Amino acid sequence: MDTTLIVTKTGKADVYEEILPQLRSLLEGEDDWIANLANASSVLRFAFPDRISWAGFYLKRGDGLVLGPFQGKPACVRIAIGRGVCGTAAAERKTLVVPDVHAFPGHIACDPDSRSEIVVPMLHKGNLVGVLDLDSNSVNSFDTTDARYLEEVVEIVISTSKMT
Numbered sequence: 001m002d003t004t005l006i007v008t009k010t011g012k013a014d015v016y017e018e019i020l021p022q023l024r025s026l027l028e029g030e031d032d033w034i035a036n037l038a039n040a041s042s043v044l045r046f047a048f049p050d051r052i053s054w055a056g057f058y059l060k061r062g063d064g065l066v067l068g069p070f071q072g073k074p075a076c077v078r079i080a081i082g083r084g085v086c087g088t089a090a091a092e093r094k095t096l097v098v099p100d101v102h103a104f105p106g107h108i109a110c111d112p113d114s115r116s117e118i119v120v121p122m123l124h125k126g127n128l129v130g131v132l133d134l135d136s137n138s139v140n141s142f143d144t145t146d147a148r149y150l151e152e153v154v155e156i157v158i159s160t161s162k163m164t
Contacts, residue, residue, distance in 0.1 A: 002025070005022060005042075005043055005046055007019065007046075007047050012145055013145055015047055016149035016152075018047075019044075019047045020153070020156070023039075023043050023156055024156055024160075027156060027160040027161075028160065030160065031161055031162035032161070033161040033162060033163060034069060036157050036161045037057045037069040037157060038069035040057075040069075040153060041056045041069050041070050042055075044071075044134065044150075044153065052134050052135070052136060053111070053135050054070065054071070054073060054075065054133070054134065054135040055070065055072060055132075055135075056070020056072065056132075057069055057070065057131065057132055057133065058086050058090075058130055058131050059129065059130040060081075060090070060129055063080070064078055064080050064087075065081065065086055065087060065090060065131065070133075073110075075110045075111070076110040079108060084104075084108035085098050085101065085104055085107060085133075086133050087108075088106075089120070089121050090119075090128055090131050093123065093128060095118065095120045095121070095150070095151060096118065096119045097143060097144070098119075099139055099142075100115060100139045101115060101116060101117050104117075111135060114137065115138055116135070116136045116138065116141040116142055117133065117134065117135050117136070117142070118147065119132065119133050120132040120147070120151055120154050122154050122158060125163075129158075129163065132150060132153065132154055134146075134150070
């Protein structure tokens with residue numbers, strides 16, 4: 001298995017188009033949920049090093065979210081469903097794009113340098129299993145293009161992983 005990540009493009013959509021087949025290939029044949037989450041967070045963080053300061057997953061445990069595999073600074077360990085951007089996306093089961101986290105009511109500042117965020121809920125057979133969370137140190141880093149492709153990233157991870 002080749003684990004080399006190759007990014008030659010510069011446009012946002014072009015980079016996603018380049019990394020998605022590489023992510024599929026990287027996860028192909030591996031059904032371990034945690035391993036696939038770890039590699040997916042690494043691919044995203046290193047594909048967009050100037051735009052993404054933190055890439056990772058929070059996993060549903062009981063009535064909340066618990067920190068899972070990630071790339072970036074240490075993070076908050078537990079987030080209540082309905083609280084902050086991650087908890088709100090989990091509660092609403094929809095992707096949230098937040099151009100300026102300081103304007104988001106109830107934002108949880110795990111990293112004081114974070115300025116914008118996108119969170120994609122992860123659903124398996126209709127059940128919430130976690131969220132994909134990306135942060136940036138710049139405002140307005142994420143948009144509908146990111147949402148579209150990150151929802152595809154989540155689908156790749158869910159479809160290749162054995163959910164227990």
